[in-house]
Amino acid sequence: MELLTALIMLAGSFFMLMAGIGILRMPDLFLRMSTTAKAGTLGAGLMLLATAVYFDSFSITTRAIATIVFIMITTPVATHMIARAAYFDGSALWEGTIQDDLHGHYHTTTHILDNQPAADTEIPEIESDDFQESG
Amino acid sequence: MTLFLLNVLLAVAWGALSGDFAPVNLFFGFALGYVILWISYRKMTQVTYFRRVFVVLEFLSFFLWELLIANIRVVIIVLSPRPKLRPAVIGIPLDIQEDAAITLLVNLITLTPGTLSLDVSTDRRMLYIHSIWVQDAETFRAHIKTGYERRVKELFQ
Amino acid sequence: MSTVLIWNLTLAFLSLSFILAFIRLIKGPRLPDRVVALDLITILIIGFITVYAARTNQPVFLDVVTILALIAFLGTVAFAYYIERRI
Numbered sequence: 001m002e003l004l005t006a007l008i009m010l011a012g013s014f015f016m017l018m019a020g021i022g023i024l025r026m027p028d029l030f031l032r033m034s035t036t037a038k039a040g041t042l043g044a045g046l047m048l049l050a051t052a053v054y055f056d057s058f059s060i061t062t063r064a065i066a067t068i069v070f071i072m073i074t075t076p077v078a079t080h081m082i083a084r085a086a087y088f089d090g091s092a093l094w095e096g097t098i099q100d101d102l103h104g105h106y107h108t109t110t111h112i113l114d115n116q117p118a119a120d121t122e123i124p125e126i127e128s129d130d131f132q133e134s135g
Numbered sequence: 136m137t138l139f140l141l142n143v144l145l146a147v148a149w150g151a152l153s154g155d156f157a158p159v160n161l162f163f164g165f166a167l168g169y170v171i172l173w174i175s176y177r178k179m180t181q182v183t184y185f186r187r188v189f190v191v192l193e194f195l196s197f198f199l200w201e202l203l204i205a206n207i208r209v210v211i212i213v214l215s216p217r218p219k220l221r222p223a224v225i226g227i228p229l230d231i232q233e234d235a236a237i238t239l240l241v242n243l244i245t246l247t248p249g250t251l252s253l254d255v256s257t258d259r260r261m262l263y264i265h266s267i268w269v270q271d272a273e274t275f276r277a278h279i280k281t282g283y284e285r286r287v288k289e290l291f292q
Numbered sequence: 293m294s295t296v297l298i299w300n301l302t303l304a305f306l307s308l309s310f311i312l313a314f315i316r317l318i319k320g321p322r323l324p325d326r327v328v329a330l331d332l333i334t335i336l337i338i339g340f341i342t343v344y345a346a347r348t349n350q351p352v353f354l355d356v357v358t359i360l361a362l363i364a365f366l367g368t369v370a371f372a373y374y375i376e377r378r379i
Contacts, residue, residue: 093222
């Protein structure tokens with residue numbers, strides 16, 4: 001039983017490693033998020049599943065599954081909120097992006113997203129982040 | 136809904152009677168309760184619960200499978216020395232209107248291959264999706280609409 | 293003996309991922325990138341705790357995992373709200 005637990009844990013940590021490499025290698029925020037959201041969720045899910053297998057008791061299995069479901073529900077919500085905030089913040093899409101349907105659809109003052117192209121919405125360009133790097 | 140609660144109650148009763156609340160035993164109790172309810176309710180044609188259980192099961196297995204495929208594709212992209220990237224943000228018109236259905240669709244899209252749902256327009260007509268690899272916008276729209284939105288719609292009708 | 297090797301490999305993967313996420317946390321370039329890195333680091337801590345719980349045979353640590361997942365979500369949402377409102 002311990003070998004099975006260890007193998008599931010290894011698979012989970014492998015997906016987490018993929019999330020780690022992805023967050024460093026991908027060229028823009030949205031690509032980074034699409035690697036971390038999936039790999040992180042599956043990694044954490046597998047590792048919690050491994051503990052459920054290891055302890056083999058009803059209350060712990062329930063707790064592990066509840067946590068997995070919680071992570072699966074909250075990760076997309078958090079991703080959506082960060083993506084929306086980043087778009088307002090002016091995070092640039094990678095230059096290889098072929099199409100951006102979202103461009104110009106946010107009303108920057110009211111934070112309303114419409115489904116029609118609007119003329120008066122320009123994503124503002126912010127010169128510096130609040131946390132400058134030295135060197 | 137009442138039938139589902141009745142089925143859960145039967146499963147718990149099975150667990151109490153056999154004195155074993157292990158998940159496998161409870162699952163067996165649930166399956167047994169399902170068969171019992173099916174036998175007693177099969178003459179009533181307006182009851183949709185029995186078919187819906189299979190719809191939910193099919194949806195769940197589809198979702199887990201897609202999650203696995205998504206991760207394998209992420210692994211390939213992350214590990215390849217020159218990743219094949221062709222990202223795009225695509226707006227997709229939505230047919231479904233309920234809050235719960237849209238939430239489910241958005242979660243499903245974020246956790247499946249290469250796609251990331253960014254936002255839903257305030258009037259709930261348009262869903263904006265970021266995808267790692269888009270051949271062209273029309274086929275991508277068709278894929279999302281027939282693959283995911285149809286299933287979610289099936290689940291909620 | 294081989295089980296111990298697998299455990300150590302698991303911890304090595306997690307540590308390596310931790311370092312990579314930390315590099316992204318330092319590099320930025322903008323605040324949302326850092327928040328995503330922080331989110332990944334919390335997920336990695338969840339992984340560490342599950343390994344520790346299994347190794348020391350202490351299921352109590354799984355409560356910590358549940359609370360940490362909750363706090364990570366709240367923290368990310370709060371950060372997103374702050375980023376969106378500051379402009």
